Amino acid sequence: MNKNNDELEKLQETALRYYWQPTQPWNEIAEMGPEIADASDGIRIRINGKWGIDAMSGLVLVNVGHGRSSIVEAINQQLTQIHYGNTFTTSSPAVIQLAEKLASITPGDLNRTLFTSGGSEAVETALKIAYQYHVNRGEPQRAKFIARQGSYHGISRGALGVTSRAVDAVELFAPIMSNTTRLAPQPQYYWREDRAQTLEEFSHDCATAIEDIILAEGPETFAAVIAEPISFSAGVAVPGSNYWPLLREICDKYGLLLIADEVINGFGRTGKWFGIQNWDVIPDLMTVAKGITSGYWPVGACIARDHVFDAFKGDMDVTYRHHFTYGGHPAGGAAGLVNLQIMEEEGLVDNAARVGSYLISKLKELESHNSVIEARGIGLLCALELVADKGNRTPFTSLDGAAKRLTRILAESGVYTRANDHLFIAPPLTTTEDDVDALVEMVDKSLAMVEMEFGLS
Ligand SMILES: Cc1ncc(COP(=O)(O)O)c(C=O)c1O
Numbered sequence: 478m479n480k481n482n483d484e485l486e487k488l489q490e491t492a493l494r495y496y497w498q499p500t501q502p503w504n505e506i507a508e509m510g511p512e513i514a515d516a517s518d519g520i521r522i523r524i525n526g527k528w529g530i531d532a533m534s535g536l537v538l539v540n541v542g543h544g545r546s547s548i549v550e551a552i553n554q555q556l557t558q559i560h561y562g563n564t565f566t567t568s569s570p571a572v573i574q575l576a577e578k579l580a581s582i583t584p585g586d587l588n589r590t591l592f593t594s595g596g597s598e599a600v601e602t603a604l605k606i607a608y609q610y611h612v613n614r615g616e617p618q619r620a621k622f623i624a625r626q627g628s629y630h631g632i633s634r635g636a637l638g639v640t641s642r643a644v645d646a647v648e649l650f651a652p653i654m655s656n657t658t659r660l661a662p663q664p665q666y667y668w669r670e671d672r673a674q675t676l677e678e679f680s681h682d683c684a685t686a687i688e689d690i691i692l693a694e695g696p697e698t699f700a701a702v703i704a705e706p707i708s709f710s711a712g713v714a715v716p717g718s719n720y721w722p723l724l725r726e727i728c729d730k731y732g733l734l735l736i737a738d739e740v741i742n743g744f745g746r747t748g749k750w751f752g753i754q755n756w757d758v759i760p761d762l763m764t765v766a767k768g769i770t771s772g773y774w775p776v777g778a779c780i781a782r783d784h785v786f787d788a789f790k791g792d793m794d795v796t797y798r799h800h801f802t803y804g805g806h807p808a809g810g811a812a813g814l815v816n817l818q819i820m821e822e823e824g825l826v827d828n829a830a831r832v833g834s835y836l837i838s839k840l841k842e843l844e845s846h847n848s849v850i851e852a853r854g855i856g857l858l859c860a861l862e863l864v865a866d867k868g869n870r871t872p873f874t875s876l877d878g879a880a881k882r883l884t885r886i887l888a889e890s891g892v893y894t895r896a897n898d899h900l901f902i903a904p905p906l907t908t909t910e911d912d913v914d915a916l917v918e919m920v921d922k923s924l925a926m927v928e929m930e931f932g933l934s
Contacts, residue, residue: 482820485526488513512867517543520905520912522893530916532887532894534905537709537741537858538767541819542905546909548773555811563805571810578817579780582750589786591797592778592805596740597631599777600703604635605760605799606779606789607701607734613788613795616732619700623687623733625663629710630703630738630764639650639703642710644897654720659694661687664716667851667862680717688727696731701762703736706752712899713853713860721756734761734785740777741858744768745820745906748830748856755855761785764873771816776809825906829856835910839917840902846924847933848873857908859921861900865933872898879931886923892916 492511503599514641516523519542522531531539541548555571562569576590591606593599604622621898624630624639631640638654641647666676674682676788691699702724708714728735737760742752746768749755753763762785766777789797809819820826833856840852841858851862863873863880874880874897883896894901905914928934 482526485513491750509885516928519543520908524888524893527891529887529888529891529893530904530912530919532892532904532916533901534903535772536767536899537746537903538772540744540746540768540906541771541816541823541825542630542875544906545771545773545816545819547819548771548812551811552774557807559807562807563803565800568805569807569810571807571814572805573810575810575813575817578814579765579778580642582817583763583780584751584754586757586783587763587780588783589781590778591781591799592776592809593766593801594775594776594783594803594806594809595631596738596764597633597777598801598804599740599764599766599779600631600636600639600738601633602779602799603703603736603738603764604639604701606762606781606785606797607736607799609768610785610788611700611736616697618698619732621657621694621699623658623659623661623690623702625683625700625704625708625711626660627663627665627668627711627714628705628708630705631740654757654770659691661702663711663719665708665711665714666717667712667853676717677719680720683716684723685722687724688731691727691731691733696733698731698798699731701734701736702728703738705738705740705856706742706755707747707858707902709741709858711903712862713855713858713901715853715855718756721753721758725758725760728761736760736762736764738764740766741765741768744771744817745826745829746856746858746903748826748833750826769816772810773816774806774809774812775803776806776813777804821907823907828908829906832908832910833857833859836902836908836913837911840920843917843921846921846928848924848928854902857903857906859902861902863896863900865896867932874898876931876933879927882930883923883927886926887920890919890923891898892919892923 489511512524516526521528579590580588626641629640629642639658641660662683664680669679737753739751743765761782763780770776837854844848848863849861850864852868865871865873865876880896924933
């Protein structure tokens with residue numbers, strides 16, 4: 478339906494009256510008006526009546542693009558046949574088949590999938606599995622986790638417990654959190670203090686800082702390390718080639734499980750099926766969501782290696798007692814199967830690698846802007862590091878209102894994404910080189926406009 482202005486205004490009024498928009502300050506919503514997305518197709522989405530490129534794939538999940546009728550049909554068929562079958566004792570065919578499919582595309586012996594309805598639940602699941610794994614093996618004192626500064630792993634209490642991005646109000650909720658997480662440095666090369674360090678040296682130090690934490694408090698007290706292979710929230714932090722192999726070695730040496738949070742990285746985003754495959758490393762647990770169905774149905778999952786699941790084989794005392802009502806929903810199984818089939822048939826993982834390297838080369842050209850200090854990325858997961866002052870590397874958000882203004886100018890020119898100290902560019906994996914040209918041109922012009930308005934030109 479094409480909303481005319483009256484309809485749109487009426488909906489906005491209703492939203493202002495009844496809808497609780499998470500994460501955004503009320504004053505801004507009231508002033509700017511709620512944003513209403515009501516149609517989408519391919520890499521484009523319509524918001525408040527205006528079509529534009531969905532340059533962040535929704536919340537980095539619409540991997541196969543919008544408007545895939547084959548996924549919708551599969552969901553429809555599934556719901557008609559059986560719409561709910563995932564009780565404590567039952568599962569349904571599509572869900573079992575999706576678990577089998579995941580085992581075939583994940584690296585190594587990551588063969589066992591427990592489904593959830595989203596990424597935070599997948600992280601909750603992984604943290605609890607990691608702890609009970611040690612309990613079942615006679616080490617109940619292994620109750621702490623190591624995460625990295627600036628990471629986001631979800632918003633529920635457990636997942637928030639390993640999240641440290643300031644914007645998620647971690648400090649506000651600190652009094653109701655358990656104090657079981659220790660924070661290690663994020664391998665975000667841009668953040669290094671010693672500017673002379675190479676990427677490999679910096680990455681080595683970030684990995685060995687984890688070993689230092691383990692040794693300081695005792696290896697026997699830690700359950701696991703959780704990390705995104707490439708942290709999105711830290712502005713797309715692609716570590717040096719030594720980081721992940723070293724992290725694997727450290728976890729093995731001290732008996733910690735390694736959890737790779739692939740909620741954003743997974744399903745082709747980085748030009749590999751999974752982000753971790755950019756290095757020859759197999760984590761013990763993997764959390765996935767988002768791209769598993771490209772958002773056509775809410776699905777998340779925790780995938781475990783054989784040796785992890787083996788610790789849960791037995792009677793009730795070792796059984797993992799953890800279940801979400803919507804985890805393993807049949808429609809999610811059906812959506813996931815067709816979504817992955819599309820990715821395979823259309824070669825979208827390879828497309829992400831190929832178009833992604835074109836995208837990053839074009840984004841690099843934007844480093845000539847006074848507000849862009851660095852373009853970085855891997856596959857179709859890219860970001861511009863924005864600054865108010867290149868010489869001092871002053872964060873862009875220190876310019877009051879500039880990030881919001883940039884987001885708005887981009888939207889007006891036809892690019893939907895989000896700017897803070899980073900401008901994220903992560904379009905659907907179906908994006909072509911021509912789309913990239915159009916997208917980057919609009920970003921280029923929008924940056925110039927905001928720079929002029931804020932005296933950066
Ligand atoms: C790395 C990572 N882990 C976990 C989550 C939480 O996923 P959800 O929003 O589906 O709960 C997110 C969400 O963006 C994420 O980026």
